[in-house]
Amino acid sequence: EVQLVESGGGLVQPGRSLRLACTASGFTFGDYAMSWVRQAPGKGLEWVGFIRNKAYGGTTEYAASVKGRFTISRDESKSIAYLQMNSLKTEDTAVYYCSRGYGGSYWGQGTLVTVSS
Amino acid sequence: DIVLTQSPLSLPVTLGQPASISCRSSQSLVYSDGNTYLSWFQQRPGQSPRRLIYKVSNWDSGVPDRFSGSGSGTDFTLKISRVEAEDVGVYYCMQGTRWPYAFGQGTKLEIK
Numbered sequence: 116e117v118q119l120v121e122s123g124g125g126l127v128q129p130g131r132s133l134r135l136a137c138t139a140s141g142f143t144f145g146d147y148a149m150s151w152v153r154q155a156p157g158k159g160l161e162w163v164g165f166i167r168n169k170a171y172g173g174t175t176e177y178a179a180s181v182k183g184r185f186t187i188s189r190d191e192s193k194s195i196a197y198l199q200m201n202s203l204k205t206e207d208t209a210v211y212y213c214s215r216g217y218g219g220s221y222w223g224q225g226t227l228v229t230v231s232s
Numbered sequence: 233d234i235v236l237t238q239s240p241l242s243l244p245v246t247l248g249q250p251a252s253i254s255c256r257s258s259q260s261l262v263y264s265d266g267n268t269y270l271s272w273f274q275q276r277p278g279q280s281p282r283r284l285i286y287k288v289s290n291w292d293s294g295v296p297d298r299f300s301g302s303g304s305g306t307d308f309t310l311k312i313s314r315v316e317a318e319d320v321g322v323y324y325c326m327q328g329t330r331w332p333y334a335f336g337q338g339t340k341l342e343i344k
Binding site: 152159160161162176178179212217218219220222223224225 | 269271273275280281282283286292293322324326328331332333334335336337338
């Protein structure tokens with residue numbers, strides 16, 4: 116059974132950093148890109164970015180709103196995708212979801228990140 | 233950047249009646265490989281998004297066949313043939329043709 120479990124969310128002050136993890140199981144992690152999508156409270160879905168699998172160079176793409184502040188990486192040995200978030204702003208407050216592929220058929224339950232002083 | 237515009241944004245529907253959601257793209261969503269990467273997602277209250285349809289008209293596993301997707305180029309539609317109580321939630325279209333990928337604003341379906 117495919118499972119994606121996000122962790123690492125919490126309350127953080129503006130300007131600080133946080134790292135989210137997406138732990139995958141039930142499929143061959145290395146065969147898939149992994150994506151991050153966020154949802155601010157009461158708002159719609161917003162793409163954060165994704166990381167391609169090794170066969171496609173393991174390269175990344177980011178939304179303009181997070182480029183230069185967020186970094187997506189992956190650990191193939193642990194089947195984990197990470198979202199490193201630096202210089203956090205209040206507008207980064209959201210539930211962060213990871214997804215297999217490019218917004219595919221499997222999503223995690225999400226982890227809430229609250230940026231507030 | 234590609235912008236997706238959904239209509240209506242609010243959709244009150246009587247149980248057993250059909251429903252239709254439109255998604256219009258600011259640019260063609262046909263990719264260089266000939267595929268059109270337009271998906272539809274359902275988000276029930278308090279839940280994660282669930283993909284219903286991919287590449288315009290293909291059902292994801294377990295999706296009831298009362299849901300159907302159609303369209304081409306820049307105009308797409310999600311139809312529900314007979315709305316059931318479990319269909320309440322917000323529906324999003326999403327383009328995965330050109331980065332930055334994007335979601336529509338969402339359409340909130342409620343039971344009248």
